[in-house]
Amino acid sequence: MTTATWDQYEDEARRLDAADPLAAVRARFDIPEGILYFDGNSLGPLTHESRRVLHRTIEHEWRERLIRSWDEDWLAMPSRVGDLIAPLIGAAPGTVICADNTSINLHKALMSAVAMRPGRDEIVADVNNFPTDIYIARSVAEQHGMTLTLVKASQIPSAVSSRTAVVTATHVDYRSAHILHADEITAAAHAAGAMVVWDLAHSAGAVPVDLAGLDADLAVGCGYKYLNGGPGAPAFIYAAPRILADATQPLHGWWAHAEPFAFETGFRPAVGIKRFLTGTATVLSMKSLEAALSAFSGVTIDQLRAKSVSLTELFIRMWDEQLQTVGYTLGSPQDPDHRGSHVALGFAGGKQLVADLAGAGIIADFRPPDLVRFGFAPLYNTHLETVQLARKLAELGSAH
Amino acid sequence: MTTATWDQYEDEARRLDAADPLAAVRARFDIPEGILYFDGNSLGPLTHESRRVLHRTIEHEWRERLIRSWDEDWLAMPSRVGDLIAPLIGAAPGTVICADNTSINLHKALMSAVAMRPGRDEIVADVNNFPTDIYIARSVAEQHGMTLTLVKASQIPSAVSSRTAVVTATHVDYRSAHILHADEITAAAHAAGAMVVWDLAHSAGAVPVDLAGLDADLAVGCGYKYLNGGPGAPAFIYAAPRILADATQPLHGWWAHAEPFAFETGFRPAVGIKRFLTGTATVLSMKSLEAALSAFSGVTIDQLRAKSVSLTELFIRMWDEQLQTVGYTLGSPQDPDHRGSHVALGFAGGKQLVADLAGAGIIADFRPPDLVRFGFAPLYNTHLETVQLARKLAELGSAH
Numbered sequence: 001m002t003t004a005t006w007d008q009y010e011d012e013a014r015r016l017d018a019a020d021p022l023a024a025v026r027a028r029f030d031i032p033e034g035i036l037y038f039d040g041n042s043l044g045p046l047t048h049e050s051r052r053v054l055h056r057t058i059e060h061e062w063r064e065r066l067i068r069s070w071d072e073d074w075l076a077m078p079s080r081v082g083d084l085i086a087p088l089i090g091a092a093p094g095t096v097i098c099a100d101n102t103s104i105n106l107h108k109a110l111m112s113a114v115a116m117r118p119g120r121d122e123i124v125a126d127v128n129n130f131p132t133d134i135y136i137a138r139s140v141a142e143q144h145g146m147t148l149t150l151v152k153a154s155q156i157p158s159a160v161s162s163r164t165a166v167v168t169a170t171h172v173d174y175r176s177a178h179i180l181h182a183d184e185i186t187a188a189a190h191a192a193g194a195m196v197v198w199d200l201a202h203s204a205g206a207v208p209v210d211l212a213g214l215d216a217d218l219a220v221g222c223g224y225k226y227l228n229g230g231p232g233a234p235a236f237i238y239a240a241p242r243i244l245a246d247a248t249q250p251l252h253g254w255w256a257h258a259e260p261f262a263f264e265t266g267f268r269p270a271v272g273i274k275r276f277l278t279g280t281a282t283v284l285s286m287k288s289l290e291a292a293l294s295a296f297s298g299v300t301i302d303q304l305r306a307k308s309v310s311l312t313e314l315f316i317r318m319w320d321e322q323l324q325t326v327g328y329t330l331g332s333p334q335d336p337d338h339r340g341s342h343v344a345l346g347f348a349g350g351k352q353l354v355a356d357l358a359g360a361g362i363i364a365d366f367r368p369p370d371l372v373r374f375g376f377a378p379l380y381n382t383h384l385e386t387v388q389l390a391r392k393l394a395e396l397g398s399a400h
Numbered sequence: 401m402t403t404a405t406w407d408q409y410e411d412e413a414r415r416l417d418a419a420d421p422l423a424a425v426r427a428r429f430d431i432p433e434g435i436l437y438f439d440g441n442s443l444g445p446l447t448h449e450s451r452r453v454l455h456r457t458i459e460h461e462w463r464e465r466l467i468r469s470w471d472e473d474w475l476a477m478p479s480r481v482g483d484l485i486a487p488l489i490g491a492a493p494g495t496v497i498c499a500d501n502t503s504i505n506l507h508k509a510l511m512s513a514v515a516m517r518p519g520r521d522e523i524v525a526d527v528n529n530f531p532t533d534i535y536i537a538r539s540v541a542e543q544h545g546m547t548l549t550l551v552k553a554s555q556i557p558s559a560v561s562s563r564t565a566v567v568t569a570t571h572v573d574y575r576s577a578h579i580l581h582a583d584e585i586t587a588a589a590h591a592a593g594a595m596v597v598w599d600l601a602h603s604a605g606a607v608p609v610d611l612a613g614l615d616a617d618l619a620v621g622c623g624y625k626y627l628n629g630g631p632g633a634p635a636f637i638y639a640a641p642r643i644l645a646d647a648t649q650p651l652h653g654w655w656a657h658a659e660p661f662a663f664e665t666g667f668r669p670a671v672g673i674k675r676f677l678t679g680t681a682t683v684l685s686m687k688s689l690e691a692a693l694s695a696f697s698g699v700t701i702d703q704l705r706a707k708s709v710s711l712t713e714l715f716i717r718m719w720d721e722q723l724q725t726v727g728y729t730l731g732s733p734q735d736p737d738h739r740g741s742h743v744a745l746g747f748a749g750g751k752q753l754v755a756d757l758a759g760a761g762i763i764a765d766f767r768p769p770d771l772v773r774f775g776f777a778p779l780y781n782t783h784l785e786t787v788q789l790a791r792k793l794a795e796l797g798s799a800h
Contacts, residue, residue, distance in 0.1 A: 103651060262768065
């Protein structure tokens, strides 16, 4: 077997980029000259539209209209942004709302699920879940005197029982990018009478999710990764229409009230997904997210997925042919059907590697103990960038 | 008794403004030409520094430095902003942190207080508290099978008992601006063995608070009113140093972990006030608040209070002499010692009045059933504006 030369990879990448139906979408982003950005799975880059909308929000809505902007625009924003996120995760309009951060939304979702399964005393969670999700699940279990059972995702279907109130897992593993069998896990939980809360932090905007098709109960996710909302952009929460009338969550801020500006002493939850709000929305951060979501305009989920797979397949082929011989191990599934939109490579001294890459204008991130993650964002990353990344990795690996 | 003419009020106002030690501070704000802004108690106006810092955050920290800005700046921001707020509320460095919204922070504070008073089954709250505070308190009580006792603030000292786990009230009433006797309420709660959580939403930045001197246990407050952080700016939470080692709160996000980036499966709370964080901070919104806090640079609490009282005293004198005869009732304490930094007037058809004022470039706000609130922000409102406001109110009242 002969492996390709770097020039051959580059030629192929140029052909793939030329045929990419999303090629023009990259122009919606303002990625600095000379930077190869492979960390959109941690923080999406600035869009031109976020800059424009933030300027208008600061100068017109805040400076000029001042308090009047609440009625004119801001009060409707959490629902509006939720409805922009909904089609990216297979959710109907009115079932997603933008609020708070992912940790808080997961707390609300789990508290809500537990309240709807009285008498059950167990929460089951993926042991490889993002740590925050485990901390939040444990805290909810402790508050209710429940057991938190941590098992591998593959064992969740056999772990759930009539004791289980709720199952929670992250759809795409934050380290390996392994895509869980959301259908099997959801079906097994439901068969046991339990609810399911999905964390879509590493899915929304890059990996297809069909919450309605899954019949998922609740879901949460992040606004600052593949949705490109900006640093610390607010998160989102979904609840299935069939549970919305009964769902409650304990953070009864006034924004979750049926009539916030009636200033009633008694709490009456809003009809629909608004009952998952808490207090005042962070306008500047949410505006940036709302604007960034326009980068998905005209883009289908199938196009996103095809581009994502094309990028990671090319990268993994180069790993196979060029990188594994110079010290890199593959920390992600080789089968694209089981892989999300980032690829993790193991490398002894990964932390230094990430610093060396940054020195060369290539941004990736490190997760202990020795994992380097490369996010391939279908809206803006190119095949040519992917070859340039692999070529630099080969060079740094050989010099190691 | 002869009352002054409007020209005489204006002459007096000009003299007061000329002698105002904070006169130069107004230039730190970018208030639109032709607008008289009396709603800083709901949404502070834009500062030049917030504009400058937001631009730098968008263009340099986000666009150019991307993910690297977390280490370079953003991770330290919640503590840094907390330390900027601390001197405004009589708190020591390291005891205040910026996070989430006021509703969520109140939930954390009450959950923390209840956990530190096991065996007690009552929460006592001011019945005139901001509704969100009552909703949150009731929800915490319900979660624990406790009783929520709502009484007038003046009755709190006699209502607290050995059953009471925690007392919560808002230091300055959101409708009347009545300043509660924080010292008496705190002392009475402590004498009964209960904790106290103060909501400083209408105090921080305008009305003196001495949390350390009060020996308050916990406090929360708002970033977008007198702190001018911008629409939906994140809130803050304070915990007394003596309770920090034992305090816990249930929203165990990774930012509350001792080592968030170790990605441990077990939760170990951070040392100090950071344990009151949840998930990722909303960077853009928090940056705007951080920048706005520089407007307090070189300003003493005594100067803030003196200016605030001078503005509201002038306004109430004009109410007394000119406005009460044309349909306005005073909805705030006449004694400045008991009055915060806004003044509420009752007026039949107050909602229309606020619209008519807005038509004349004067921004105030309305609270049902017929209360119109005017915020007098000592950093930027002037005595001359105060006379112009009263003059327009007299005109609208006479025409009513």
